[in-house]
Amino acid sequence: MIPDWKLERYLTGDLPESEMREIREMEATDEIFAGRVKMLREDNRAILKKMPFERLSEKMEARELGSGRGMNGAGNVVSFKFVKIAAAAALVLAVVSVALFSQREIGLAQSANDGAQVMDVAMADAALTGDNAFGEASDTRIKGLNARMEVWKKTGDSAVQLANLSEVREGDEIQLRYAVPEKCFGMLFSLDGNGTLTMHMGDGSQAIALEPGKMTTLPFAYKLDNAPKFEKFFFVTSRDSFDVDASNLDALLKNKNVNAVSVNLRKVEGK
Amino acid sequence: MKGNNQADREKMSGLYETYAPMVFRRCQYMLRDESEAQDMMQEVFLRVFDRMDSLDLSQPSSLLWNTATRLCLNRIRDKHRRGLDVDSSELLLTIACADEEDDSFGAQSVLAKLFSKEPESSRTIAVLHFVDGMTLEETAREVNLSVSGVRKRLRGLQAKLKNLEVK
Numbered sequence: 373m374i375p376d377w378k379l380e381r382y383l384t385g386d387l388p389e390s391e392m393r394e395i396r397e398m399e400a401t402d403e404i405f406a407g408r409v410k411m412l413r414e415d416n417r418a419i420l421k422k423m424p425f426e427r428l429s430e431k432m433e434a435r436e437l438g439s440g441r442g443m444n445g446a447g448n449v450v451s452f453k454f455v456k457i458a459a460a461a462a463l464v465l466a467v468v469s470v471a472l473f474s475q476r477e478i479g480l481a482q483s484a485n486d487g488a489q490v491m492d493v494a495m496a497d498a499a500l501t502g503d504n505a506f507g508e509a510s511d512t513r514i515k516g517l518n519a520r521m522e523v524w525k526k527t528g529d530s531a532v533q534l535a536n537l538s539e540v541r542e543g544d545e546i547q548l549r550y551a552v553p554e555k556c557f558g559m560l561f562s563l564d565g566n567g568t569l570t571m572h573m574g575d576g577s578q579a580i581a582l583e584p585g586k587m588t589t590l591p592f593a594y595k596l597d598n599a600p601k602f603e604k605f606f607f608v609t610s611r612d613s614f615d616v617d618a619s620n621l622d623a624l625l626k627n628k629n630v631n632a633v634s635v636n637l638r639k640v641e642g643k
Numbered sequence: 644m645k646g647n648n649q650a651d652r653e654k655m656s657g658l659y660e661t662y663a664p665m666v667f668r669r670c671q672y673m674l675r676d677e678s679e680a681q682d683m684m685q686e687v688f689l690r691v692f693d694r695m696d697s698l699d700l701s702q703p704s705s706l707l708w709n710t711a712t713r714l715c716l717n718r719i720r721d722k723h724r725r726g727l728d729v730d731s732s733e734l735l736l737t738i739a740c741a742d743e744e745d746d747s748f749g750a751q752s753v754l755a756k757l758f759s760k761e762p763e764s765s766r767t768i769a770v771l772h773f774v775d776g777m778t779l780e781e782t783a784r785e786v787n788l789s790v791s792g793v794r795k796r797l798r799g800l801q802a803k804l805k806n807l808e809v810k
Binding site: 412415416597 | 652656663664667668669672684688693694697698702704705775776
């Protein structure tokens, strides 16, 4: 008797060739088994007819737009590529790692049309992280709730926890972990050097309810793309429900009712 | 970090056409409810879609099967915790409600769980072995662990669930 799981793999063609051949022969010679396979193939067609890909596609679009439900996973881009925020993002890195970037770069950013807003975001960010000019990390410092976030990078068969301003490269696999000391609402997102905000944990742009306890590892890792300069991770919590307006991150970070932890990773070239 | 584009959609369409029936039947078998299974099947693919950039899609059947298993176990457990009726076998319910073993394994295991190619949870492994009837070797292949690794995971769970016996 072929178990269900193996029969499913036979139908999708995912068994090793020797097993595929063996079962094909059985289908050709065993009428009862052939009937079972035939029934499943008919079932396949019925399922796809009843639940066509288009239905899933609609939900995929909804997720991309950040309006889908159940977005408690990661990797949902909140489509956020405003020039202003890109400039702000560049300045975030400039401000928090003064020793690593030239005064000229900062001066250019400050002279941008949106300099005031950019500076606000940058300063709010610096205050939250407590980064200093020497790149010494205080990445888990927060106000109020003692929430924690850890950022790990895969290295061969192992993994290494990244401190603030650690170097990362395109293609690095990053994993996030967090813990909160009491029931609260929270979200995890990152901002990259292109100004793209990526939600890793949240319900669209809404924070989700979090339970206190041990460190929780997000179910999936993330591969860094080629965004330049930095990738900054934020873990924002609050006793009350809240959301993030992707076009006004500054407002969230300055909100006195939320607490934020951040870890800023420096993007360097090369793989 | 991630850009869902047309290529991703085409890839998803291909995955869906090939594997949606399998995933749906898996969900229906575990949840015993057609409507819930439909929702769950879509959720499985949406999870994959959300993480296409970081997932290893070289074995989509294993990935989708195990993802469906894990999400269905979570659904069963959540319903049970809320006191809702759960139409599942006693064995499936027992596994679904088992505590995970994070505290009982070493740091290396925790590190291994950090990444997307991480070994599946012990609960999922238990379903593959005890419910689906995979041998230890088949289970190991399915979840990219050694046989001894699978046995260790199952014994960790077994310590909490006395009615499970590693074959």
